[in-house]
Amino acid sequence: MSSSVEIRTLTTPQELFEAGAELVAHAAKEAVDERGRFTIALSGGSTPRSMYNLLATNARTSLPWDRMFFFWGDERHVPPANEESNYRMANEAMLAKVPVPQENVFRIPAENPDAGLAAEAYEATLRKFFALDPGQLPVFDLILLGLGPDGHTASLFPDTAALQEKSRLVVANWVEKFKTHRITFTLPVINSARCVVFLVSGSDKAIPLQSVLQSDAPGDKYPAKLVRPPNGKLIWLLDRAAASGLSTAA
Ligand code: 6PG
Numbered sequence: 001m002s003s004s005v006e007i008r009t010l011t012t013p014q015e016l017f018e019a020g021a022e023l024v025a026h027a028a029k030e031a032v033d034e035r036g037r038f039t040i041a042l043s044g045g046s047t048p049r050s051m052y053n054l055l056a057t058n059a060r061t062s063l064p065w066d067r068m069f070f071f072w073g074d075e076r077h078v079p080p081a082n083e084e085s086n087y088r089m090a091n092e093a094m095l096a097k098v099p100v101p102q103e104n105v106f107r108i109p110a111e112n113p114d115a116g117l118a119a120e121a122y123e124a125t126l127r128k129f130f131a132l133d134p135g136q137l138p139v140f141d142l143i144l145l146g147l148g149p150d151g152h153t154a155s156l157f158p159d160t161a162a163l164q165e166k167s168r169l170v171v172a173n174w175v176e177k178f179k180t181h182r183i184t185f186t187l188p189v190i191n192s193a194r195c196v197v198f199l200v201s202g203s204d205k206a207i208p209l210q211s212v213l214q215s216d217a218p219g220d221k222y223p224a225k226l227v228r229p230p231n232g233k234l235i236w237l238l239d240r241a242a243a244s245g246l247s248t249a250a
Pocket of ligand 1: 043044045046047048074075076086145146147148149152153154155
């Protein structure tokens with residue numbers, strides 16, 4: 001199990017996003033104070049957009065952006081200008097609005113028509129940035145994740161090949177229901193983080209969240225269950241709507 005699992009339920013989505021932004025800001029300051037830099041992998045989808053906006057608005061002048069290094073935990077197989085791009089979302093919501101040096105931003109090169117080559121290139125980027133020896137895993141200060149309605153996280157979808165990957169850092173994962181590849185961190189990378197934070201909002205996540213947190217459903221069916229950083233913190237930041245299916249007795 002993780003060294004610690006924390007579930008925090010906020011009343012409204014706005015309070016959730018504020019709590020998420022505060023958590024990221026605190027983690028950034030602490031990492032820079034302790035290790036001289038902050039490494040974060042951003043999540044995609046729609047939930048984190050408001051939190052990214054808040055960080056750009058509220059922390060534009062208070063964070064050590066030049067010592068902060070941004071990666072993505074997954075990416076759709078599209079160019080960076082595509083409206084589906086997780087890079088585009090985070091760049092528009094936050095990175096383009098703050099004084100982070102461009103060389104501190106490492107997007108997944110998902111414009112490559114060969115998703116496998118894009119994954120290999122991003123893995124090489126991680127190995128170089130973290131100066132990894134063969135077999136060594138990167139240790140991110142913070143990895144942000146979301147939860148899909150089917151229990152997926154990053155682009156680790158139920159019953160997909162990436163769930164079984166034990167040595168690669170980044171893979172192209174074929175997602176049959178979308179008839180496309182996604183490029184994603186593997187579980188070894190996610191579970192190597194110092195801290196993993198799930199940001200989950202909305203009543204449509206209540207049922208998958210209950211399955212992930214309070215059922216014995218298999219991890220292959222609910223991949224978010226497989227996120228358990230043995231040497232890191234695991235924090236679930238929820239709003240009341242997402243948490244509405246959780247039994248408080250648990
Ligand atoms: C993606 C994300 C994915 C996302 C969940 C939740 O590429 O879409 O990485 O894992 O976090 O699907 O998405 P929403 O926040 O849009 O509900």
